[in-house]
Structure formats: structure tokens, C-alpha cells
Amino acid sequence: MSNDTTINNPFETPSRQSPAALAIIILRFIVRIVRQFWPVVVILLLRGRSGTTQWWVYAGLGAGGVVMILSLLAYFRTWFHVENGEMVLNRGGLFRKLVQVPLDKIQTVSFQQTFLHRLLNVVSVSIDTSSGKGSEIELLALDRAKAEALRTHLLGRQSQTVPISGDDVMPETPLSANDEKVLWQLDLGDLILIGLGQNHIRSGAILFGIGFGLYREIQAIMGKSANKMIENWGINWQNLWNFLSILIIVALIISIVTSLIRTIVRYYNLKFVQTGRGFRVEAGLFTRREQAATLPKIQYIRWSAHPLERFFQVFAVHLYQAGGYDMSGKQALHAPGCRTQQLQIIREAYFEDTNVETWTWHHPTRSLFIGRFFWFGVFPFLFLLAKTILDFHWIWLTISALWLPLTWFYQHKYARKRAYGLHADGLWIKSGFFTENDTLLRWNNVKSVRLSQSWLQIRRGSADLEFTTSSGEVAIKYLTLETAKQLRDYVLYTLEATEGGR
Amino acid sequence: MLFQNPQIDLNTLPQIEEVEFQVLAPAALKVRLINWGIIQGLMLIGMVISLLVLRKELTIWHFVGIPIAWALQAWYFMWMAHNRYRAEGYALRDKDILHKKGHWWKNQLTVPYLRIQHIELEQGPIARYFGLGAVTVYTAGDSSGDLSISGITYEEAERIKAFIAKKVGVDEQ
Known part of the structure; x- marks a missing residue:
């Protein structure tokens, strides 16, 4: 008897995708064929007008027949089920493939609805781990209720297993597992803004x-x-x-x-929903995407606001969750139009203490300004000056005269805006001049630590620290060497002294 | 004091500065110099052929300047191969593995064993001749967090792999 039968497992019996999947498989085949052979088709269509034998019509019909047979095979020979703590997919067609994904390795279960999915009232389901090889399992079409039940079952089973990583000791949200609360929704006016x-x-x-x-x-x-x-x-x-x-x-x-x-x-019609286990974003006019992020899988969060957004006090929120290198873009949840109160809810769900006053704040060393002013100010200025002298025009003279003061002003502001907040449990980075960015990282999501120094930094006693997570890097630029070393030793200590597994 | 948390005295934390790094095998420098020789040799052949083919269009300054430029860059890269070799090192602690490298741009990567997903051994044809190997440890997600040490003896690479596998609790192939 499988382990899953001890707990209610509605997916123990192998089942097929929704019949709507057949339509999607056929459409995919047709699109693939058209993409490959459209120039040939165009030439044949043009030649067809001359009245010669239209053998290609029969070839088209034959190809259509083959597509239909392959689609039927692909649909009827694809099964999925959950057993022994694994999601199992038997994929059919001419070539058969068996995919088994342990439930505790599943990072995300995402839904997507293209226009055709919406017509047929189904969703496609992507199941990803952190392998970095794309979606491990993709179900082309499932009824929404069944897809929701599958997601609840797959992600719910994770929380019933013994935590194997420090990631899994994240604080729970106040909502119970089945509760959902729409934090914000965008109407047309918001989208225009x-x-x-x-x-x-x-x-x-x-x-x-x-x-x-x-x-x-x-x-x-x-x-x-x-x-x-x-x-x-x-x-x-x-x-x-x-x-x-x-x-x-x-x-x-x-x-x-x-x-x-x-x-x-x-x-279009973006909904940002707080669920019992994390957050979910639904959005899209033609293709409606639905991405979920459970709190233990969120590696770090970022919010940003350009001057106009700051004026209206709205932010764009980005939740970066565990995923392979190729997947990092897809795995991130992006949602604009977040208000201050909603941002506070997200921040506190990820990191309990987000009161700026309780953090210790540091600024980059002067080397940041010097280095950037040298590269973006002095170097281009020398080229501009040479251009002005060799090929005089008042436009080049004006640009040369303005270049140094403008880059000095911008780089000065850029360096001043950067700040690093340190906390026993995490890091808060503030950066950006026009668009202000904030990044929040919990130490227990760090996978490795890199301390690096350029030639200038070696001379001036500063260093960069890069923290690698399962969703990319978070870097602190131009700390004093002493602080960088202390921080690196502390982060390694917190990772190694408190964790009991991978 | 750097942090708000008063229970932790930072001075009592294990410090990477106190770690003694292992240097690479001496044969690693030979392998790097062989690679240098192959690249520089190809460049030299390309330069000689170009000078011969274009000899009628070139002046004496080209025949003096281009070989000098080649010799300067060849010397620089040989000097850098020695410097990089001397700057590189690795260390294993009870709970993590460290790797440092770089002459102009120095960097030091530390990966806790608890974060390692799997370990691989590698050996190319030239490295095999000299009995060298490379060990790479992979973490989840972004490849920038992976740590790779090349230029150690193959036996040493196997020992490191076995040690980490024991620490991680997996038996890697």
C-alpha cells in the first residue's frame, strides 16, 4: 500500500488530462508544423494558382491525418497520479517517458490560461523543482477544480512531511491553509496609471x-x-x-x-491574493497566468517605485522563489500597484521585523563613488574632450562641459541612496536614484557566500559580499573589508549552527 | 557592535581569516603553462603567416611592432598564470568548503555542506596525463553559487568528494 493512502489521496488512481487537452495537443502540432514549413506552404499556394496538379493538398491531408493520430496517441497515453510521495507522469505519443518528482522537491505549481484554455474552461498546470531544466511536469489541460485540488494536495503534502531544510521553518501567515484574501486588484484606471x-x-x-x-x-x-x-x-x-x-x-x-x-x-485584472501558505498572482488579458509562491519557497522579496509611483505611494512587488537558473525569471512573481499597507503585510509575512528603526544601517564606502565616477565620468569625458578638440562643434563642447558635473551629481546621489540594513535574521538593501529599490533577504535562504575585491577595493580596504540563493544573487557592494568579513562569518555561523539539513 | 542581537559576540565566531588554505598541486601550473603555450603558439603562427602574406603592404615598423606586442602580451599572460596559481587555494572546515582565487580581482567563495545538492569529479586529457582532477560542488538554483576546484591531484579530489559526501549524507556517483 502506498504512503499516500494513509492520508486522503484523491490522485492515487492514474487519470488522464481533461479531454480539452486533445484540442490543445492538436493545435500545438499544427502550430509547430506551420512554424517549420510555412515558407514551403506559401510557395505551394502561389504555384497552385497555375492549375498544375495540386498534390500538396493530398500531402496536407496526409499530414493532418498523422497529426490527428499522434495527438490521439499523446492524449490517450498520458497519465498522471501521486503515489509513494511522488508525482508520477507517464507521457505518451511515439516516444514514452516516465517522470517522477518527489513531492518535497516541488517548488511551484503554476496555472496558465491561454485564450483557448479560457474558451474550454480549463487551465494548464506546470510543476517545477529547482533543477533548472524547465517545468518537470506540464499538464496541458485540467478542469480548474481538479487543478486546484492537485495543487492543494501537492503543496499540502509538503507541509505534512518532516522539514528537511531551514527554508521550512518560516513563520506561518495568520491565515489558515484554506483561507484566501485578495490584497489588491487592479482596474483599468490603475493599469493606465x-x-x-x-x-x-x-x-x-x-x-x-x-x-x-x-x-x-x-x-x-x-x-x-x-x-x-x-x-x-x-x-x-x-x-x-x-x-x-x-x-x-x-x-x-x-x-x-x-x-x-x-x-x-x-x-489585466491583476489579483494579488494572500493564501494560507503564501501568495498568488492572477493576471493577463489574452493569456491569463496564475502563479503561486509558498512562503518557505520565497528566497527574497523586492519592491520598487519610480518617482510617479512614489508620488501616488504605490510599489511594484517582486517575490523571488526557489528555482533553477533558467527558471528564475519565470519563478518570480511580479505585481505592480501595491499600496503601503499591502506592502507591509507582504513584508511581515516574509520577515517579521520590518521596523526600519530596529535594523543596523551601513552605507557603502567612498570607493563606490570614486570607482563609478571614474568609469562613467572621467573616462567618457576624456573621449568627449578628444572629440571636441579634433572635430570641434559647439554641441560636443556643451556635452563635454556638462558631463563631469552631471555624472558627479548622479554618482554622488547614487552612492548616497545605497544603504544596507543588518538584522540577526536578514538583510535589507536600499538602492536606486530614479527608481528606488528595496530588497529583503532572510539569512536562512542563503546557499553560499562570496567575498570579492577589485584592484581598487584591495587598495582602499573595501569588499563586495554576494549571497547566492536558489533564485539568484543578492549583493552588497563596497562594504568596509572589516564589516564584510564579520558579516560573512556571521551568516555562515547562522547557517551552520542552526540548520539540521539541506 | 555590528548587530542588534546581544547574545552573539562576533569575536567568538569562527573566522575564515584564520583558515590555512591548501595550495594547488605543482603540476597544475605546468598544465596552465601548457595551455598558455598552445594558445600563444597558435597566435604566433597566425602572426607569422599574416606578416608573410601582407609583407608587401607593411612597413618595417609593423615587422618590429607586432612581434613586440605579441611578446609583451605573451609575457603578461605567463606572469598572470604564475600569479593566479599562487593566489588560488582551498580549505575544508568542519561545516563548509572554501575556495579563493584571483590576482587583480580576488574572490573567496564559501559553501556550507548543508547547502550542497551534489558533487562531481572531472578529469580532462591533459589533466589525466599529469594525474590531476577537479571537484565541483553544486548548490540549488543559480550556478553562480557552485564551487569548483581544479588543479588538484585526482586522489585529493576523490578524498574531498568522499569527505563532503559523508558530511552531506549522500553517496554520490
């Missing part, structure tokens, strides 16, 4: 740069006739600034509209 608040100056500058680059390419090919073409448009040195102003405004408008559309498509 978020979309408008994106970094349009950067996007606009990129668009402007691309446009200018294209013009230089055209000029190289067309020679003087490119300039004539521009003169024909009525543009000359007298009204160049008007033209450039219009160009910048157009680039900004395109950038704003693009960001707005992207924000609405990605975060």
Missing part, C-alpha cells in the same frame, strides 16, 4: 537612437541624395531643432502607447 509611469524617456531615447541609426545607414547608402531628400521635406539647419523636437515627441508618444498596451495585456 502604471502604464503611464513606465520609463518612457528610456524607451523614447532607444526609439530615437534607432531612428538616427537608420538615417545614418540610409545616408551611407544614398550619399548626398539622403540630405537632399530631407531638404525636400523642408528640413534645414534653421528649423532642425523644431524637427528634432517633433521627432522626440513622436518617439515618446509611441513609447507611451506601447508601454500602455503592454501593461494592460500583461496585468
Whole structure:
């Protein structure tokens, strides 16, 4: 008898995916074939008009038949069940594969709904571990109720097993396992605000740069006739600034509209839900994603706000949970539009003591400013100066004159904004000038510690500390060497003295 | 005092500065110099062929300057191979493994045994000739947390692997 029968296991018997999976398998096959052979299909369609034998119609029908047979095989020969503390997937088709994932290795169970899933009222389920090889198990379509029951069973079973890692001694949230509370939800007005608040100056500058680059390419090919073409448009040195102003405004408008559309498509009807075991995010206009993060799996959290968001006191929240290197992007939960009170709930769920006053705060050494000012200020200035001397133009002179004071101001602010809060149980990093970022890391999520020093840091007695987690690195730049060594020894001590397993 | 928690005296914590690091096997330097020789030899052949092919278009300064530039970079990388060899070291403590490296950019990585997922031994053809090997310990997630020591004797690599496997409580292949 399997271990799972001692506890109620509704997934003990092998079962198939929802019949809707068949439609999704067929669609995937068709998409794959079209992607591979679309140029051939286009050529054949064009030739077909000449009235020659349309053998390719029969080939298409044959391919369709093969797709149907393969899809049926893939659907009817795929089974999943849970037994002996493992999620088991027998995947069919022409090649058979058996996947077994121990329940205590499962990091996340995510749902996704494409447009087709929504039409068929099903969800796809991805089950991931920290192996870094993508989703270990993917079920193409399950009824929502069944998918929810599977997720509860898989993640619920983890909490019934004996903790094997320090990760598993995280504080529980006040909610019971089955309780859920929507912390915030975004309506269209919020989405427009978020979309408008994106970094349009950067996007606009990129668009402007691309446009200018294209013009230089055209000029190289067309020679003087490119300039004539521009003169024909009525543009000359007298009204160049008007033209450039219009160009910048157009680039900004395109950038704003693009960001707005992207924000609405990605975060439409976003719901950030606090569950008994952590958090869940649901969002998306065409493809609706549903990602869950259980508290023991969250490695570190980050929240950020650009000036407009700070004005409205909203933040973008990022929860980084355990996952392999390739998975780290996918495993992170991103949710904009979080208010101060909701942020406090998330912070306290992850780290009990988030009162800034009780932390010990440090600032980076002066070397941070010196190093960055040297690389981003002095070096480019020397190039600008050479350019001004060799190829004089008042624009280069103006840029050269402004470069050093501007970079000095920016790097000074950049260094001043960085601060590191130390606590017996974790680290709090504050950084960023335009967009302010806060990162919170619990020491018990650290996998390894790296102390590194550049040549400048060796000379000036400072060092960087990097803490590796299962979801990437969190680094403290330019601590004094003494503090860095003490902190490294302390973090290793907390990891090694208090933990009983991996 | 660095922290708010008054129960811990930082001066009593085990300090990595007190650890005595093991140096790599002397043969590791030979292997690195062989690799250096192969790369520099290929560059030298490429340079000679280029100079011969383009001899009609080049001046005397090219024939003097380019070999000098090659010799300077070859000397620099040989000097760096010695420095890197001297700067590299490893140590095993009761609860973690340490690895340090780098001449201009120094870094020291520490991985607690409790965080190790699995261990691997490696041996390339040149290393096999000199009886050298490499041991790599892997942690969960991002590969930047993995620790790799190459240029130790294969027997030493096996001993390290067996020691860590015992500490971690797994029998690695």
C-alpha cells in the first residue's frame, strides 16, 4: 500500500488530462508544423494558382491525418497520479517517458490560461523543482477544480512531511491553509496609471537612437541624395531643432502607447491574493497566468517605485522563489500597484521585523563613488574632450562641459541612496536614484557566500559580499573589508549552527 | 557592535581569516603553462603567416611592432598564470568548503555542506596525463553559487568528494 493512502489521496488512481487537452495537443502540432514549413506552404499556394496538379493538398491531408493520430496517441497515453510521495507522469505519443518528482522537491505549481484554455474552461498546470531544466511536469489541460485540488494536495503534502531544510521553518501567515484574501486588484484606471509611469524617456531615447541609426545607414547608402531628400521635406539647419523636437515627441508618444498596451495585456485584472501558505498572482488579458509562491519557497522579496509611483505611494512587488537558473525569471512573481499597507503585510509575512528603526544601517564606502565616477565620468569625458578638440562643434563642447558635473551629481546621489540594513535574521538593501529599490533577504535562504575585491577595493580596504540563493544573487557592494568579513562569518555561523539539513 | 542581537559576540565566531588554505598541486601550473603555450603558439603562427602574406603592404615598423606586442602580451599572460596559481587555494572546515582565487580581482567563495545538492569529479586529457582532477560542488538554483576546484591531484579530489559526501549524507556517483 502506498504512503499516500494513509492520508486522503484523491490522485492515487492514474487519470488522464481533461479531454480539452486533445484540442490543445492538436493545435500545438499544427502550430509547430506551420512554424517549420510555412515558407514551403506559401510557395505551394502561389504555384497552385497555375492549375498544375495540386498534390500538396493530398500531402496536407496526409499530414493532418498523422497529426490527428499522434495527438490521439499523446492524449490517450498520458497519465498522471501521486503515489509513494511522488508525482508520477507517464507521457505518451511515439516516444514514452516516465517522470517522477518527489513531492518535497516541488517548488511551484503554476496555472496558465491561454485564450483557448479560457474558451474550454480549463487551465494548464506546470510543476517545477529547482533543477533548472524547465517545468518537470506540464499538464496541458485540467478542469480548474481538479487543478486546484492537485495543487492543494501537492503543496499540502509538503507541509505534512518532516522539514528537511531551514527554508521550512518560516513563520506561518495568520491565515489558515484554506483561507484566501485578495490584497489588491487592479482596474483599468490603475493599469493606465502604471502604464503611464513606465520609463518612457528610456524607451523614447532607444526609439530615437534607432531612428538616427537608420538615417545614418540610409545616408551611407544614398550619399548626398539622403540630405537632399530631407531638404525636400523642408528640413534645414534653421528649423532642425523644431524637427528634432517633433521627432522626440513622436518617439515618446509611441513609447507611451506601447508601454500602455503592454501593461494592460500583461496585468489585466491583476489579483494579488494572500493564501494560507503564501501568495498568488492572477493576471493577463489574452493569456491569463496564475502563479503561486509558498512562503518557505520565497528566497527574497523586492519592491520598487519610480518617482510617479512614489508620488501616488504605490510599489511594484517582486517575490523571488526557489528555482533553477533558467527558471528564475519565470519563478518570480511580479505585481505592480501595491499600496503601503499591502506592502507591509507582504513584508511581515516574509520577515517579521520590518521596523526600519530596529535594523543596523551601513552605507557603502567612498570607493563606490570614486570607482563609478571614474568609469562613467572621467573616462567618457576624456573621449568627449578628444572629440571636441579634433572635430570641434559647439554641441560636443556643451556635452563635454556638462558631463563631469552631471555624472558627479548622479554618482554622488547614487552612492548616497545605497544603504544596507543588518538584522540577526536578514538583510535589507536600499538602492536606486530614479527608481528606488528595496530588497529583503532572510539569512536562512542563503546557499553560499562570496567575498570579492577589485584592484581598487584591495587598495582602499573595501569588499563586495554576494549571497547566492536558489533564485539568484543578492549583493552588497563596497562594504568596509572589516564589516564584510564579520558579516560573512556571521551568516555562515547562522547557517551552520542552526540548520539540521539541506 | 555590528548587530542588534546581544547574545552573539562576533569575536567568538569562527573566522575564515584564520583558515590555512591548501595550495594547488605543482603540476597544475605546468598544465596552465601548457595551455598558455598552445594558445600563444597558435597566435604566433597566425602572426607569422599574416606578416608573410601582407609583407608587401607593411612597413618595417609593423615587422618590429607586432612581434613586440605579441611578446609583451605573451609575457603578461605567463606572469598572470604564475600569479593566479599562487593566489588560488582551498580549505575544508568542519561545516563548509572554501575556495579563493584571483590576482587583480580576488574572490573567496564559501559553501556550507548543508547547502550542497551534489558533487562531481572531472578529469580532462591533459589533466589525466599529469594525474590531476577537479571537484565541483553544486548548490540549488543559480550556478553562480557552485564551487569548483581544479588543479588538484585526482586522489585529493576523490578524498574531498568522499569527505563532503559523508558530511552531506549522500553517496554520490
